[in-house]
Amino acid sequence: MKAILFMPNYIGDVLMVTPAIRILKKYVSSLETHVVIKQALLELIDSNPYVNNVIVKISRWQTLKDIVRIKSDYAILFRTTFFNSLVSKLSFVKYSVGTNEEFSSIFLTETIKKDFFRPYRSECAILVEKFLNHIGIEAKILPDELKKIDFFGWDTQEIKSSVEQKLTKFGIDTTKKLVVVSPFSTRKTKMLTIEQYVELVNLLNKKYKKDIEIIFVGDKNSIPFVNQIMYKLANNNICKSLCGELNLKELGYLLSISSYLISVDSGPGYVSQAVSTKTIIIFTSTLPEKYGPYNENVKIVYNPVLCSPCYKNECKIKNYKCIKQVDLNEIVDSVLL
Secondary structure (H helix, E strand, O other), X not given: OEEEEEOOOOHHHHHHHHHHHHHHHHHOOOOEEEEEEEHHHHHHOOOOOOOOEEEEEOOHHXXXXXXXXXXXXXXXXXXXXXXXXXHHHHOOOOEEEEEOOOOHHHOOOEEEOOOOOOOHHHHHHHHHXXXXXXXXXXXXXXXXXXXXXXXXXXXXXXXXXHHHHHHHHOOOOOOOEEEXXXXXXXXXXXXXXXXXXHHHHHHHHHHHXXXXXXXXXXXXXXXXXXXXXXXXXXXXXXXXXXXXXXOHHHHHHHHHOOOEEEEEOOHHHHHHHHOOOEEEEEEOOOOHHHHOOXXXXXXXXXXXXXXXXXXXXXXXXXXXXXXXXXXXXXXXHHOOO
């Protein structure tokens, strides 16, 4: 049996799918899983033992050809779009399942109702349950089974050596406790202000003085934002930046040797969960329950306002109240070294 698994387009979302894939293979170990994913996210699953094959999305036409060539029996859409639904139909699978959005019910064998308040991990689990029921296996996936996120390949000697070289290059003292901060997001409504990050760094430094190394992480897009934070710090030697320097597996290793990650609701917060690092996630315009269940290492900081969660890129009423009222002392008090 072969199954095409359509993956989402963000780091955290891909990692949140991994418990469902693990459970799927637990019930049907002989199932060949063919994962469809963006090139930029390939690192997240290319070492996953529950994935048999990867189809990297290059273009729509090439993706369609690659999927049809596999002659799959089934399709599970962990990301339901019009295109993914259409491809499932054109690949002549016996059974396909996804959520009922973007006219997917026209093409899919079965759909489930899209619930924007249901945890995404639970949605993925329901899709797996539907598939298992279709092939005659009764399954009820429990929330505790979804807490463990799978991420493999970050602990190889090659990755360790690469990260250690970069830590040395940027003058990061690994004899100290490492506190990693991931401040950036593609949505403005998910980020604290530059001034808040400056205050956060100063509060952490005041509490732990010379006992910690504060390290900013992020992709290349985060560099201008983080540079502004470091410029506004009275002493910019109290923190270092590895923004744009680490791939995802290197980030995984760095987090594994760190004492804490402080992150907005973005990919690093889920990489950190996968490598069992203590994690503080700051939620503003998104709903924490949507992205759980969380393991015991995760602390959620969330002070909703009347318009929370809005999931908007920018604040429609222009006051960003959900960001301004984040309690920085709550974050600092949660860092226990």
